[in-house]
Amino acid sequence: MKPFAFERARDVDHALSLAAASPGARFLAGGTNLLDLMKLEIEQPARLIDVGRLPLAEIAETAAGGLRIGALATNTAVASDPRVRSRYPALARAILAGGSVQLRNKATVGGNLMQRTRCPYFMDAAKPCNKRLPGSGCSAMEGLSRSLALFGASEMCVAVSPSDMSVALAAFDAVAETVRADGSVRRRPVETLHRLPGEAPQVDTDLAPDELVLAVELPPPPPGPQAWRKVRARASYTGAIASVAVAGDRVALGAVAARPWRARLAEAALADGASAAEAAAAELAHAEGPEGRRSLVRRITADAIREAREGAAS
Amino acid sequence: MSTVRDWAAPNPVTENRSGLIGKSVDRYEGRLKVTGTAPYAFEVETPSQPLYGHIVSATIARGRITSIDVSQAAAAPGVVLAWSHLNVPTQAQRGAKLNPRSQRGSNPTLASDRVEHYGQSVAFILADTPENARAAGGLVRVAYAAEDADLDFLSSLDLAGPAPGEEDARVGDFEAGYSASEVTVDDTWFSPLQNHAQMEPCATTAWWEGDKVVVHTSIQMVKGGQHALAETLGIPSDRVRLFTRYIGGGFGGKGQSYDDLTLAALAARESGQPVRVAYTRQQMFQATIHRPAVQMRVRLGADRTGRLNAMALEAVTHCARNAPFVEHAANFARNLYAAPHRLTGHRLVRLDIPHAGAMRAPGEAPGMLSLECAMDELAETLGLDPIELRIRNEPEVDPDNAKPFSVRQLVRCMREGAQQFGWDRRNPTPGAVRDGRWYVGMGMATAIRGNFLLPAKAGLRLTGDGLATLTQGMTDIGTGTYTILAQITGETLGLPLDQVRVELGDSDMPPAPGSGGQFGAATAGSAAFETGMVMRRRLAELAAGDPRSPLYGEDPTLMDFANGNIVLGNRSESLAALAARAGPDGVYVEGGISPAADARDWSQHTYGAQFAEVGVDSVTGEVRLRRMFGVFAAGRILNAKLAKSQITGGMIWGVGAALTESNAVDPRYGSFLHQDLGGYLAPVHADIVNLDAVLLDEADDKANPMGIKGVGELGICGAGAAIANAVYNACGVRLRDYPLTPDKVMAALEAKGL
Amino acid sequence: MLTTIRVNGVDRAVEVDPRTSLLDFLRERVGLKGTKKGCDHGQCGACTVLVNGVRINACLSLAVMHDGDEVLTVEGLADGEALHPVQQAFLSEDAFQCGYCTPGQICSTVGLLAEVAAGQPSEVTADLAGPVTLSDAEIRERMSGNICRCSAYPQILAAVRRAAGAAA
Known part of the structure; x- marks a missing residue:
């Protein structure tokens, strides 16, 4: 780990001013991803601004009938919240499918959104990786890893987002609220918080260096049933090969793109009266990548839609 | 004698x-x-404040270090010394033995500018804190001249040669027997490269007392470690005092010492202070041994009643170019079933990758993943129950050498296992049992593992307080x-x-x-x-x-x-x-x-029968264990509780081998795809459902005076095959490429139109 | 940075390098080596400790993040010579072999029992809206953040059940 300056933020303004004043600074919340990467010298921040004790962990009802989840609420706190469990069960299940209890007890909602890919070539500092070292090339494209993007990849990068939680958040049309040192507050859909790699895969999101996630806001859940499905070789404590969240008429796919992937084509097909299988096929018709992987995502997408509908029928 | x-x-x-x-x-x-x-090796109390070492690893597969600069690292905060091959203290030439009776020769580190595998040590930092040592390691600048390397096993099969010092084992005339058989099976299985993934990384704490070095290290073999270090340092072995009292998992991977031992001893000598050195988890993958991949072709020939007439198991495996090792995946097949015409043997490909070596039940662990599935295929072809097929081929004497069995309770293991597991509830038609979204199936396999006794001593002191203290370099x-x-x-x-x-x-x-x-x-x-x-x-x-x-x-x-x-x-x-x-x-x-002088007059093994029930997700191809049961016969059991822990632990290794565990060499770099426990999937608790085992009463009076045998490796033998057979029974998919991960299973389901 | 962490009821004020993980703080600065370093990346659970009563991976936390926190490690569980019920359950059920993952498994179990008592759900909780009961499936899932390569999982399950019975 490279040496860095450490400072604990007294309040949000302090955190933001520190960030604005120190190029190369990073906010530190739970640390479960950032410290992991710093040990490998994949992340080398000059300064860590510990925001972990800022009063941003509240989960509160919104006037619109949704929930506002403070960025520092732990994954466990969100998944255990009775309102989340009863109204957003697909979100609770997605969170509970991620990592281990120990990690979820420490990891925050804001940090979960900001976590970086687990592409093994990104995680190995000795390998070419455009996301880690722009211009060095992509080892994954011709590599052994099977967890490659099916949607939105570029010639520069095929990495996928590892977040299970954000897949459900995208299905719920959740919005991330951020603030910068100049006081400006922005609200971005979680669905598009992350950039697609394009020519600059090293930039995960549009957030400015001094921009801090304050909260994630969930609108009221859409009417209709919900479903969550995560595929993996090991029964627990491992990343998704692929995942899918269904919330009413909305469908989001996980581990298939650099961001949680809203299956808009599937949703449109469903709106037109298509079957679950047809809707899944409509989405996957535009996927790239190995046939087996496309097939798997098509199958789980159709199945999750079907399950949600049958759940509604029963 | x-x-x-x-x-x-x-x-x-x-x-x-x-x-x-x-x-x-x-x-x-x-x-x-x-x-x-x-206290594990990294944790023992030291006579004074210790320093911390960190090893820097090569990032090419094969070639030469053209330049290496440790000056920036040496100048970094807290750094006491920084070594490369240019300034490491003198060590004995590789393989040298000051004492011809040493069990191991010199194993120097940072010995030259040659790189023989990815992850090889190229530099070493000693510093006041672990943080400073590791950060300084990142400041070492290395340039390489990479050379062509053989890295990919499956595309190098044409390089396979005979295993050194071995010939194929032939009984009868396999080719003639096989071609004359009424029913045949001929298939090829693949077991991938696997890693030990012991929970405790290799580690050493060392200090010197005068001209003697005291090392606490994590190693399975006391004398081997002591001799290797003494020979490397070029000193008599009585100047090396090696302790290894608590070991956080070995599984064969700590049967030898690694560079942490050598560097800790050297650095403690140079610095005059105690030194702690541990491998990182990534180095555990890349710089210790692994179980090599094995490709296995099995041919079975039988008559219509299921009597085997011919059997062959031919294995191709790999090892590091300059570190011969053979994964003897075919050996077990010599002693398991009767068949008059037999062929078993091994071929070896030498690659420029880290060293292959022994990992829990070397040979049987991958080997039984092939033959025991081939037997399942043969049983199905013949319309026989898999247990009945095996009973019909139960030999009266060892089929390899006609020696009498010391004791062989394999049939009893199968019968009692079948009864306790409820094997009669198995529907022999694949894909016939559904539980919601799951295909459900049962499978079985046998287990066999040799039994060995090596020379050993012990000391025993009885003192006036009535305490007896047994001491052993064990x-x-x-x-x-x-x-x-x-x-x-x-x-x-x-x-x-x-x-x-x-x-x-x-x-x-x-x-x-x-x-x-x-x-x-x-x-x-x-x-x-x-x-x-x-x-x-x-x-x-x-x-x-x-x-x-x-x-x-x-x-x-x-x-x-x-x-x-x-x-x-x-x-x-x-x-x-x-x-x-x-x-x-x-x-x-x-x-x-x-x-005993006549110990080898008997065929002496431990045996078992493995039973598994799995669910296969009809949509995703995920395989999940539903229950698993084994019956084993392994001599007199010294502690029923601990022996069962050993056996079930082995069975769970079989679950990992069947379903999740694999690594692969990236042919572009020579590195492993998975270098940590997030990528290499050892089973977690949720994978292991309703798993139990029974050990039969037995005493093997040919084994030793107490009639005891080993239980540490028997449990893994055949366990994965039972799972693969259960997967077939569940959904009709025969996969011969381990592990049976969702992508492979789902593709096979799709190919069947499911 | 001067960092004070209350470890097993004792305040430990230590000048630490900001890079020092909570794990290395415990092992190398305070001399409590019971908490193990298995992977140093949150992928094995051997370093599990309880911080303010909640189980986390000590390797993925900096000591400086925990100034003023209360940490409970495996060394803080027994009451003198009397083992903590979870420790006794692990010993009686032979829920370990090499012992390296054991302190993490034990701390994890202590955390698990509190989480279940608090009604926190897991991935295998069938009814998220209902109460949480400690079935075998729940124990297995909730203990999955602690890898045991010796694979003592059946015995760990028995130990957690035994400890849960003792706690009830």
């Missing part, structure tokens, strides 16, 4: 009057482990050595367990071969037993010859030992009193065991 017939005499262990043998006592060192106070890698040696010693001397101490893992103690090949319990235990018998004779003679003893003048051969006393008729004396009179240090004896 003894013969196995000498072992038939009644002895305290077979009589087991105190009932300590077989008893499920708690683990001897358990209290230390549950309180976190058992290891306990979680196998239960401490506990069973205490039980054997207690039973042999008639002492309660709380009066028995066991001390292991010290090169100054009477030597034992260490832990590996499931020979530990039989080897170390037999030595402890023999040493206990020496002590009995010594004490009896002391009592008979000492006028102060109530047993004075009596016949020592008639004296007995019970409840802490030496007894004859109604006269007795406590062992404590006897030892106290003998002198301030009590009584000390040594004893030992060697294989």
Whole structure:
């Protein structure tokens, strides 16, 4: 780990001013991803601004009938919240499918959104990786890893987002609220918080260096049933090969793109009266990548839609 | 030299009057482990403030270091020294032996500008803190001239040559027998490269006391480690004191020492301070040994009744170019089933990758993943129950060499397992059983693993406080050595367990071969037993010859030992009193065991039968264990609780091999795809559902005086095959490419139109 | 940075390098080596400790993040010579072999029992809206953040059940 300056933020303004004043600074919340990467010298921040004790962990009802989840609420706190469990069960299940209890007890909602890919070539500092070292090339494209993007990849990068939680958040049309040192507050859909790699895969999101996630806001859940499905070789404590969240008429796919992937084509097909299988096929018709992987995502997408509908029928 | 017939005499262990043998006592060192106070190698107290080492690893597969600059690292905060091959202290040439009797030769590190595999050590940093050492490691600048390398096993099969010093084992005329068979199976299986993934990374703490170095290191073999370090340093082995008292998992991967040991010793000498060095988790993958991938072709020829006429298992595997090792995946097949025409053998591809080596049940673990599935295929072709097929091919003598079996309860294992597992509820038609979204199926396989005994010694001291202390240069890698040696010693001397101490893992103690090949319990235990018998004779003679003893003048051969006393008729004396009179240090004896001269006149193995029920997700191809059960026969069991832990632990390794565990060499770089426990998927708790095992009553009177055998590796044998067979029974998919991950299973389901 | 962490009831004020993980703080600065380093990346659970009563991976936390926190490690569980019920359950059920993952498994179990008592759900909780009961499936899932390569999982399950019974 490279040496860095450490400072604990007294309040949000302090955190933001520190960030604005120190190029190369990073906010530190739970640390479960950032410290992991710093040990490998994949992340080398000059300064860590510990925001972990800022009063941003509240989960509160919104006037619109949704929930506002403070960025520092732990994954466990969100998944255990009775309102989340009863109204957003697909979100609770997605969170509970991620990592281990120990990690979820420490990891925050804001940090979960900001976590970086687990592409093994990104995680190995000795390998070419455009996301880690722009211009060095992509080892994954011709590599052994099977967890490659099916949607939105570029010639520069095929990495996928590892977040299970954000897949459900995208299905719920959740919005991330951020603030910068100049006081400006922005609200971005979680669905598009992350950039697609394009020519600059090293930039995960549009957030400015001094921009801090304050909260994630969930609108009221859409009417209709919900479903969550995560595929993996090991029964627990491992990343998704692929995942899918269904919330009413909305469908989001996980581990298939650099961001949680809203299956808009599937949703449109469903709106037109298509079957679950047809809707899944409509989405996957535009996927790239190995046939087996496309097939798997098509199958789980159709199945999750079907399950949600049958759940509604029963 | 003894013969196995000498072992038939009644002895305290077979009589087991105190009932300590077989008893499920708690683990001897358990209290230390549950309180976190058992010091592992990195954690031992040092005589003064230690320094911390960090190793820098090569990032090419093969070639030359053209330049290496440690100056920036050397100038970094807290750094005490920074070494590359240019300035590392002198070590003996690789393989050199100052003492021709050393078990290992010199194994120098940072020895030259040559890189022979990715992850090889190229630099070393010593600093005041772990943080400073590791950060300085990142400042080492290395330039390489990479050379062509052979890295990809499956595309290098044409490079395969004979395994060194081996010939194919042929019985009868396989080709003729096979082509004359009415029913045949001919398929090829692949078992991937696997990693030990011990929870404790390799680590050493070292300091010097004058011209002697004291090292605490995590290694399975005491003498091997001591000799390797002594030869590397170029000093006599009595100047190396090696301790390895608590070992956080070995599984064969710590059968040898690594650069942490050498560098800690060198750095402690150069710095004059104690030094701690540990491998990172990534280095554990890249810089220690692994189980190599194995490709196996199995051919079975049988008549319509299921009698095997011909069988062949031909394995191709790999090792590092300059470190020969053969994964003997075909050997077990020589002793398992009767067939008049047989062919087994191994081919080896040499690659420029890290060293292949022994990993729990080397040979059987991957090997049984092929033949035991081929038998399942044959059973299906013949319309026979898989157990019935195996019973029809049960040999009367060892089919390889016609030796009689010492004891072979394989059929009983299968029958009892079938009964307890509920095998009769298995529907032989694949894909016939559904539970919601899951296809459900059952499978079985047999298990066989050889039994070995190596020469070993032990020391035993009885002191005036009545304590017996057994000392042995042996290891306990979680196998239960401490506990069973205490039980054997207690039973042999008639002492309660709380009066028995066991001390292991010290090169100054009477030597034992260490832990590996499931020979530990039989080897170390037999030595402890023999040493206990020496002590009995010594004490009896002391009592008979000492006028102060109530047993004075009596016949020592008639004296007995019970409840802490030496007894004859109604006269007795406590062992404590006897030892106290003998002198301030009590009584000390040594004893030992060697294989009997005629031990190899018998075919001697441990056996088992594995049963699994799995669910296959009809949509995703995910395979999940629903239950698993095994019945095993492995000689006299010394501690039922600990033996079962060993056996079920092995079975779970089989689950991992079948479903999740694999690594692969990236042919562009020579590195492993998975370099951490997030990528390499050892089973987690949620993978293991309703798994249990039973050990049959058995005593193998050809094995050793106590009739014990090993249990450490038997559990993994055949376990994965039972799962693969259950997957087939569940959904009709035969996958021969392990592990059976969702992508492969789902693709196969799709290919069947499912 | 001067950092004070209350470890097993004792305040430990130590000048630490900001890079020092909570794990290395415990092992190398305070001398409590019971908490193990298995992977140093949150992928094995051997370093599990309880911080303010909640189980986390000590390797993925900096000591400086925990100034003023209360940390409970495996060394803080026993009451003198009397083992904590979870420790006793692990010993009785032989829920370990090499012992290296054991302190993490034990701390994890202590955390698990509190989480279940607090009604926190897991991935295998069938009814998220209902109460949480400690079935075998729940124990297995909730203990999945602690890898045991010796694979003592069946015995760990029995130990957690035994400890849960003792706690009830």
